[in-house]
Amino acid sequence: MNEKPSQLTSSVLTVRPVTNYREMGRFIDLPWHVYADDPMWVPPLRIERRFHFSRFNSFFKHGEWQAWIAYRDNQPVGRISAQVDRIHRQHHGADTGHFGSFECVDDSEVCAALIQTAEEWLVARDTKHVSGPFSLSINQECGILVDGFDTPPAVMMPHSPRWYGRLLEERGYQTVKDLLAYWVDVDFEVPRVMRALINKFSKRIHLRNLRMDQFSAEMEVLRDLFNDAWSENWGFIPFTEAEFAELGNSLRLLVPEGFIQIAEVDGIPAAFMVGLPNLNEILSKLDGSLFPFGWIRLIRWYRGHSARTGRIPLMGVRKQFQNTPLGMALAFMVIDGPRQPMLSVGIREVDMSWILENNKSMQGILDLIGSRQYKRYRIYGRTL
Structure with a gap:
């Protein structure tokens, strides 16, 4: 995080880049505010999140990122990251980029400010196609929960409020791919x-x-x-x-x-x-x-x-x-x-996830052994 990306400011709303240890603590702590009334959310270990977003994460040997926090009247109300992965670009095109770590109160203005800030950073790095959320890549936590809000997530899987999909769709984001989670009786x-x-x-x-x-x-x-x-x-x-x-x-x-x-x-x-x-x-x-x-x-x-x-x-x-x-x-x-x-x-029971929505052979096996689909996650994207 060597650069200082642009800030979006209104009379009450500011989006600020995360540039130091203390601000990273606020970035990590923000979900506690968003999920305060959600009994299904499972708080991550802060020490693990510190490592995940630190320079010691092997992702940063081939990836670049920036994180931001949105504040309304100096109170944190949302966060987002943007990242460019050189390995992903080698496999899927030199104009691809991602957003991630998206958390936001149910406020369209906050979401718009976060998304615009991340997109500006990505465009400056020659990105034409953005998708997400990925934290930090597809091989780590990814997706927005769009079905299955009544049960907690399994380890290393995300949870989301019901309004995230709507907020992203308001910003022009569309479904790229759905990822399925199955519940299996061992x-x-x-x-x-x-x-x-x-x-x-x-x-x-x-x-x-x-x-x-x-x-x-x-x-x-x-x-x-x-x-x-x-x-x-x-x-x-x-x-x-x-x-x-x-x-x-x-x-x-x-x-x-x-x-x-x-x-x-x-x-x-x-x-x-x-x-x-x-x-x-x-x-x-x-x-x-x-x-x-x-x-x-x-x-x-x-x-x-x-x-x-x-x-x-x-x-x-x-x-x-x-x-x-x-x-x-x-x-x-x-x-x-x-x-x-x-x-x-x-x-006695296991979560099996995630399964691509078009992986019919794996879904057939899971149906055969009597498992049931119980959650659906969604990757969103748009052309910039």
Whole structure:
């Protein structure tokens, strides 16, 4: 944040860039104001958000951003960021840019000021097509919640007030893509077709747990699988080695044995699934802080296997096997594999998200095992 972007000012409304440590604290704290009366919102850990928006985040090795806060009568009423990702531009065009971290009271004037400020910053960087929200990229939290307001979000998924979609649409933003979240009963009855396919290819497929004693090497296996499996999906940008190592380190102490599964075909890694306890169960009680006693509650929650829900944030089948019977068997195996480890620690239901709205094969699998779509997130965009 070396520049000082333009400010929009009216008699009562000012949009100011975030330029120092104290202002970043206000930027991080703003959602507490917006969601004060929303019982479904789960406060993030402030210390984690500090890292996320700091120069130590690997995103900033290939991305540039600026953040702003909107004030009315010197009271914070909204925030936004704008970012340009060089890797995204390599894959999707040199004129693309994003907005993110969007939070706003139900006020069209505030939204207009925030959006205009972010767009001006993006236009100055040769952006013609903007989409979002992304915080900070598609491989992190993204989307506006447009359906499913009556339940809290799963860990690492966003929550939104009902008015965000309307405010963005008033500014000319349109739907780019919808992302779906499904709720899965871990103890589902295995469908006959699922069991038949697993049995058919059982001699070629070997399912194994992540090898925790070879964690760094295993993270590279997962990264390679993800970058191949997702390479033709909408919005894809590859994880860098540093980004995936960062993700792995953040999950390493939170993921019990058996929650990460790798399926091999003839000895070669071909599919994977990452599961984790739903940390939001305990974060909802900490109000964003580990101190003075929040860290004790967090450790007790984890060591006591207190989680009753989980989340599947990552899953993929290597591209060469997609849309084949063997690929279906791989998907079924990595879905089936973590169920017993999850049940053994008390997890009965999991969120599986996000799923692209046009990923009919994955939706078909989820329908087959009796899961239900329970949330819908939306990416918005417009031409500048």
